[in-house]
Structure formats: structure tokens, C-alpha cells
Amino acid sequence: MSAPRVVVVAEGYLVGEAIEVALSARDFEIDRMASPRSRQELVEARREISRIKAGVGLVVAEIDDLGQWRDALALIESVRMRWLVVTGSRNPARWGALVAAGCQGVVPMSAGLDVLTRTLWAVSRGGPGMPQSAREEVLAEWERLGTSRRSLILRISALSPREWQVLEQLKEGHSIKAIAETGGVSEGTVRSQVRAIRQKLNVKSQLAAVAAYQQATELNYGQTG
Template sequence: MQVALASDLSLIAEAVRAALVSRRIDVTILTWPGLSRDDPVHRQLARVGPDVALLIYDADTPIRMAGAAALISEWDGPWVVLTGVPRGASWGGLREAGAASVRPNLTGLDEIESLIVMLSEGLAAPCADELDRLLGDWQVAQERVAGLQRRLNRLTPRELQVLDLLSSGVPVRSIATRLGLSESTVRSQVRAVLHKLGVRSQLAAVALLRSTEYVD
């Protein structure tokens, strides 16, 4: 059985991989969320050819939810998401993105293995009905934030990365250095982000994000 694993926490990803390998499950860790023009995620997934994909990630802000949704959309097989975000509307958001199962990140190895086997056999996860109910809560929450998530979902992975850094207070020049891009390229991406969000300044974009961050 082959599993593709993605996480923004490399040490946790390695620990989970080791635990699953001990159960005779082959695991390949994806290069994510770091971006590579030469080896994008969809190409990595095609090369791995997984039976199930596992995402360990806290989709606790609109930007991070958009990042999770973008990753899940790269492969139409079953995704299991382990998250530290409490059960609530955001779990419904992950369901809408395409997750077959969402579980707390403290879920035991036996349950994770059982889910992987179940989904690899084409069966529905035990929590599927609960996720469908939470999907309704998510859709209500989206109306409350006036479609911000839908606008974020239109951003490219690189634009999401730039916006995430901007919202963390990183200036454009430092973003360019960190991402290995020219400052003019980053400024062009910032303009694209502002246009897609429907705001006129970086401050307005950050203020919009902070005013609409959802909590369960």
C-alpha cells in the first residue's frame, strides 16, 4: 500500500512516516508547502501513485484553508487530514475541499492505519456523515465572511505564499529574498493578490484577512 504524506511540520511528517512504515505501509513525503517549478505537487503525486494521501496541517485561517484546498485538489483520490483545529466548521471546509476523512492530530496509529486501509479499499470513512453535517456549518460561515474564502481559492499557490508572508509582517524586499525572486516579480504578484481580493493596498488585504479569520 502506498501513501503520500504532506505536512508543513517536517519532523512530525518524518515521525508519522516511520510509524506507518513499521506497519508495512510505504510512505512518500511530498515536498510541500515549499514550491518547486521543476517538481510541482501534482507531478510528485503522479510519480508516487498513492492509494491514499495523508495531510497533517492546521487549516485554522482562511489562507491556510486555501492552501489545504489547493493541495487536496491536486489529486482526486481519498485524503485523510489530521489537524489540531477543533471539530467544527473548518472540518466542513476540508470536506468541501475533498477530504474523505478529518481527524484530530492526536489520533492513534491504529485508527490512522484502519482509515488508510478502509479508504484504499474504496470504503467510506466512519466520520463521513459527520463531515457532511459540518459542511453545512462551513457554508453558513462562508456567507458570514462574504466569500473571502472563495476569493482566496482563486489565488495561485505562489500568491497564497506571498499573501501569507505579507500577513505575517514580512516586507516585499524580504519576501523576494526568501523566495529567491526579484522584487519586481513579488510586487507583480502582490498586485495580482490585491486585485483578486478586491482591495487596493497591502494593509487593506491584511486587515481583511484579520477581520474575517474564523474560529470554531
């Protein structure tokens, strides 16, 4: 049986290239693309993946970085196929969110090429992407955060890259004027972005938006095995 066709979506070019070379040497047929960052890029990714008829999708991301985790979640939720995530993170709640979104499994970066190869083969044949016990553990960690906190994290993760940047600058104490000057836009534009952030986060003030951002990004999860 020929090896399955795999779409590799990597945040870093060099990491993606290294995995492509390694898997190609194992006779996998690889298509590589950059991680989509916008709704339009997600539409284009879905169209391209449908065109090439890949059997498995492989996302390579450092999900301790909330932005990379957000992008991985959006891709898995938007493009329905059998996904695996390879990451250096050992954050069980974030693993659990990926599995809850439809990911077949998460493979630690430290697991090595042999483990990844076996897992890709298993997933391409309709099998599991991780042991059932590990799957249940990470899903439980995600559920343990509670409905309100999970909802907050997902609302934060759904912000656009620019909204994300503005909120980070607000958290760091920058004024609307300073953010506008840094971004080369008017203060009115930044105020409109802040209003959009407040609406998406369902909060009434700029201060509450910053507090929500801190709560979502400063969660200190335990480690999974």
C-alpha cells in the same frame, strides 16, 4: 491483502518522519514529500503522485494555521486522489472546507495510530474517511458561514506566500517602505504586490484588503467532536 501505498505530505519534517515510521511498522508502503507551496510545486506533486501510483494521500497539517490550511486545500483540490487530513485542530468549518474540496475525511491527531490505520484501510478500499454524521456536521458548519464569507476566505487563502507575507505586514501596521526594506526589494515591487492582492481580493484599497484579511483570519469557529 497488502497494505496500500500512502503518500504522506507533512508541514513539519519530524512529524512526517514519525508518521512514516509508525505506518511503515504497520506494513504500509510510504512515500513522503513536503507540502507544496506554489503552483509549480503543485504540478510537480501531481506528477510525482501519478508516477508512484499511491492509493491514499495523507496530509498532516495544523489547520488552525491559515497558511497550512490554505496549502492543504490547494493540494486536495489540485491533486485528485483519495485524501485524508490528520490535524490537531478541532475547527469544524475548516474541516468542512477540506471535505467540500474533496477530502475523504479528517482524523484528529489525538485519535491515535490504530484509528488512523483503520481509516487508511477503509479509504483505500473506497470507504468513508469519517462517520457520515460527522461529515454532514462539518459541511454544515462550512456552509453556515455564508457564500460571501466563504468566498472571501478562499480568495485570501489563494494568495501567494509572498502576497500573504505582505498583507500580514500591512495588517501589523508596517509601511510600504518598511516592507520593501525588510524584503530587500524596491518600494515599486511592494506596490505591485499590493495591487495584485487588491485585484485577487476584489477590493479597491489597501485598507479594504487589510480589513478583508482580518475578517478571514479572525473568525472564531466552534469546536467539533
